[in-house]
Amino acid sequence: MSCDATGTSINVSNLGWGPKPGLFLVRGVNFALDAGERLAIIGPNGAGKTSLLRCLYRGVPPREGKVEVGGEDIWQIGSRQVARRIAVVLQEMPADFPFSVRDVVMMGRIPWREGLTGWTDEDRHEVAHALEHLNLKHLAARQFSTLSGGEKQRVLVARALTQKPEIIILDEPTNHLDIRHQLEILNLLRTLKLTIITTLHDINLAGDFATHVALMCEGRMTAFGTPDQVLTSHAVSTTFGVSAMAHPVPGNSTARFSFSLETA
Structure with missing residues (x-):
C-alpha cells in the first residue's frame, strides 16, 4: 500500500473539548464518513475548526464523546498505530x-520504523513513490527551506502519504497559496x-472539492451533509454574518457564491 492506499470510516460521537473543565471550544459534534469520502469543514475564525481537528488526530483527548476510526476508539489503540492510520498536514x-x-x-x-534500525528498501520505495506521485522527484535534493509555498505544501502532503495512512487530515492546506497552487493541491x-x-x-x-461539508459556528457543527444540502444562501449568510448569494452552475448541483456586507 502506497499512494494507492485506501481510506477507512471515521465516526465522531458527541465530541467536546476545551482547555479546562467547563470551558468548551468544541461541543456536541457528531458526524460519520465512509471510506474514501472527503469532508470540508468551514466556518468563521474562532468557530472551533482547528480544535476539532486536534481531537480527530489525537492531538488532544476529548473531554466528552469519542472518535472511532474503522470502528476503533483512537484513544483505545496505541499512538504509533494511530500514526500509521492517520496522517496530518498542519497549517503552520x-x-x-x-x-x-x-x-x-x-x-x-x-x-513504521522498528527500533533503531535504518531505513529499509520498503521505506525508500514509499518515498520514491510519493515523490513521483506529487511531481517532486526533480526537487528531492533541494533544501526544504528554499522551496516556494506551493512546493512546500506538496512536500508535506508527500510526507503524509509515506505514512500509508487511511485518513489524512489537513488544516487549511490552501492557506497562503495563489489560486493555481490552491487548485493543484x-x-x-x-x-x-x-x-x-x-x-x-x-x-x-x-x-467543488468535498463529498461532504460541515458548517461550524461558536464551537458547534450547525450543518453536515453534501455540498448542495449544506451550502445554501441562508446557511452561509447566517454562519458568516454576510449576505451570500448563490449562483447556479449549469451541470453542477453545487452553486457558486458571491458575498457582500449588506444585511442578509
Whole structure:
C-alpha cells in the first residue's frame, strides 16, 4: 500500500473539548464518513475548526464523546498505530527545516520504523513513490527551506502519504497559496483514495472539492451533509454574518457564491 492506499470510516460521537473543565471550544459534534469520502469543514475564525481537528488526530483527548476510526476508539489503540492510520498536514508550515526534500518526506516513515534500525528498501520505495506521485522527484535534493509555498505544501502532503495512512487530515492546506497552487493541491487530494478531512476558508473551493461539508459556528457543527444540502444562501449568510448569494452552475448541483456586507 502506497499512494494507492485506501481510506477507512471515521465516526465522531458527541465530541467536546476545551482547555479546562467547563470551558468548551468544541461541543456536541457528531458526524460519520465512509471510506474514501472527503469532508470540508468551514466556518468563521474562532468557530472551533482547528480544535476539532486536534481531537480527530489525537492531538488532544476529548473531554466528552469519542472518535472511532474503522470502528476503533483512537484513544483505545496505541499512538504509533494511530500514526500509521492517520496522517496530518498542519497549517503552520515550517520555514527553516535544515533537511532536503527527500529527508522531509522520509520522516513520514517513522511510524513504521522498528527500533533503531535504518531505513529499509520498503521505506525508500514509499518515498520514491510519493515523490513521483506529487511531481517532486526533480526537487528531492533541494533544501526544504528554499522551496516556494506551493512546493512546500506538496512536500508535506508527500510526507503524509509515506505514512500509508487511511485518513489524512489537513488544516487549511490552501492557506497562503495563489489560486493555481490552491487548485493543484485540491486536485491532487481528489485523486487519492483516502478518507480526507480538511478545513477550508474558500466556500467555493470547498463545494467543488468535498463529498461532504460541515458548517461550524461558536464551537458547534450547525450543518453536515453534501455540498448542495449544506451550502445554501441562508446557511452561509447566517454562519458568516454576510449576505451570500448563490449562483447556479449549469451541470453542477453545487452553486457558486458571491458575498457582500449588506444585511442578509
